[in-house]
Amino acid sequence: MxxxxxxxxxxxxxxxxxxxxxxxxxxxxxxxxxxxxxxxxxxxxxxxxxxxxxxxxxxxxxxxxxxxxxxxxxxxxxxxxxxxxxxxxxxxxxxxxxxxxxxxxxxxxxxxxxxxxxxxxxxxxxxxxxxxxxxxxxxxxxxxxxxxxxxxxxxxxxxxxxxxGRRSAARVLSAPLRRNVGETIQAALLFADLRGFTALSESRPPAEIISALDAWFDRIAGAVHAFSGEVLKFVGDGVLAIFPVSQGSPRGACNAALRATSAARAGMARLDKEREQQGLPSLPFGVALHLGAVFWGNIGAADRLDFTAIGPAVNLVSRLEGLCRPLEKTVLVSGVLAAQTDLPLIALGTHSLRGIAAPCAVFTLPEG
Incomplete structure (x- = not known):
């Protein structure tokens, strides 16, 4: 040539x-x-x-x-x-x-x-x-x-x-692939879980269960991403997402988490109507929101890593979601996050959380 x-x-x-x-x-x-x-x-x-x-x-x-x-x-x-x-x-x-x-x-x-x-x-x-x-x-x-x-x-x-997720992927690409490489960040946390999904999965064919899971994840993850959050984990039928605090003020992250939750709730209401028309059961769920510091980075075995968020704040938000069923509420908000937003919330009193030493002030979003 x-x-x-x-x-x-x-x-x-x-x-x-x-x-x-x-x-x-x-x-x-x-x-x-x-x-x-x-x-x-x-x-x-x-x-x-x-x-x-x-x-x-x-x-x-x-x-x-x-x-x-x-x-x-x-x-x-x-x-x-x-x-x-x-x-x-x-x-x-x-x-x-x-x-x-x-x-x-x-x-x-x-x-x-x-x-x-x-x-x-x-x-x-x-x-x-x-x-x-x-x-x-x-x-x-x-x-x-x-x-x-x-x-x-x-x-x-x-x-x-x-x-x-984009933020986590960027961190993985820019940092060494070793355990304990990460940073402590302040974030609004969202933990969501379907209720009664174990019983549903035992009574329905696998294809229907997968379709239901995908529809649920579409609504919750779509809402999280629409308000600049990031889904960190799909665990069974559960979702862990973060809204990192920027510029030192948690108000924006907390408001974004609350608005994403409202959007997800509206999306699930529409999905349940569609499922009802198809003769399928509804998909009840619970969402908990909290604000706190988390370690955001690599954990795991020496040669098999996971990039995630861990810390007491993650433990609290998952325990708080467990109160949704006994309190008969779809959304629960910790007092820590509630103090950082001016969006309307309804107080539900102070409650003990399994495995958490201090009682937690609990709020919920208005219905509708």
């Missing part, structure tokens, strides 16, 4: 430095800038990567040469071969698009691409000349290694985000 002397700086950058670019969006933009500096007429470009994610099938970034602007688009449709963004149909008279695959090249009149292959697409202010097309193909071949590295990092991050 004869290398283009005009692209020497771009090809050197792709070999020596492109793999260290922090993300696919920056790789696209910086590659585009290098190609323009080397004399190629580009108006914009696109990069598409497959993503290992429960909701997102692929991510595409669009780069505009004139402004440097980058726009991201997400592909949610499952299955089917990937189609390179911007691939021009065969009867397109402009013939200005060239779409390249990391391990080869796809001409602009082709629409089928090996599933999962990273694709690069470039558009110019005019049709590319044969020489320019060959140079773009050459750049695509040299981009294969850095694209693979960036794609692998994105896949790892997406997997950790899905299993750990």
């Amino acid at each position: 004869q290398l283009s002397s005009r692209l020497s700086r771009t090809l050197s950058w792709l070999v020596d430095a492109a793999s260290e670019v922090p993300g696919a969006d920056r790789l696209l933009a910086e590659l585009g800038v290098h190609l323009v500096r080397d004399g190629l007429p580009l108006a914009g470009g696109a990069l598409t990567l497959a993503v290992q994610h429960p909701l997102i099938a692929r991510r595409t970034w669009l780069w505009r040469a004139s402004s440097g602007e980058i726009i991201e688009a997400l592909g949610f449709a499952p299955g089917g071969p990937m189609t390179p963004l911007g691939a021009a149909p065969s009867d397109d008279p402009s013939r200005r698009w060239l779409t390249s695959v990391a391990a080869g090249v796809v001409h602009e009149d082709q629409v089928g691409v090996r599933p999962g292959a990273p694709t690069l697409a470039w558009i110019g202010p005019r049709p590319f000349t044969p020489e320019e097309i060959e140079e773009l193909r050459q750049a695509a071949r040299f981009a294969a290694a850095p694209l693979t590295a960036v794609s692998a990092r994105d896949t790892l991050k997406a997997a950790l985000d899905a299993y750990l």
Whole structure:
């Protein structure tokens, strides 16, 4: 393969430095800038990567040469071969698009691409000349290694985000993989649990139980994430979530936890109506909220770690949730959290919690 002397700086950058670019969006933009500096007429470009994610099938970034602007688009449709963004149909008279695959090249009149292959697409202010097309193909071949590295990092991050949550995943990636590595943080804690789920699971087929669990987790986790919280654990039919305190004031985190709980309660009410129409039993649940300090980090065996939150505050919120059934309330709030919010709450008195030395002042949200 004869290398283009005009692209020497771009090809050197792709070999020596492109793999260290922090993300696919920056790789696209910086590659585009290098190609323009080397004399190629580009108006914009696109990069598409497959993503290992429960909701997102692929991510595409669009780069505009004139402004440097980058726009991201997400592909949610499952299955089917990937189609390179911007691939021009065969009867397109402009013939200005060239779409390249990391391990080869796809001409602009082709629409089928090996599933999962990273694709690069470039558009110019005019049709590319044969020489320019060959140079773009050459750049695509040299981009294969850095694209693979960036794609692998994105896949790892997406997997950790899905299993750990964004905040926890970021902490895992930035810290040593050793026990006792973490930090003590202040957070509003949410612990939620389905009631009577053991009896339900013994009387219903597994597929129905899994469907019910997924629907429950969708409502509670969706509400937590909508108000900037993070789900730390799914334990059986239970959920542990945190709303970290920021800027030293717990009020925002406490209000967010309360609003997320209200949203989850509304979502579950709608779900129960749907289940009733289908002849299925309702899914009663309990939620407890508390505010306290937790150790947020790695615990576990020497070679098998878990990233979670532990501490007396976690113990208290789980014990507090256990009072939901005897007090016949869906939501219980500790006095510590109640003192940090101006949202309306109803006092339920002081109660002893199993395994907790001091009695706890307990509040609940108004019904409706």
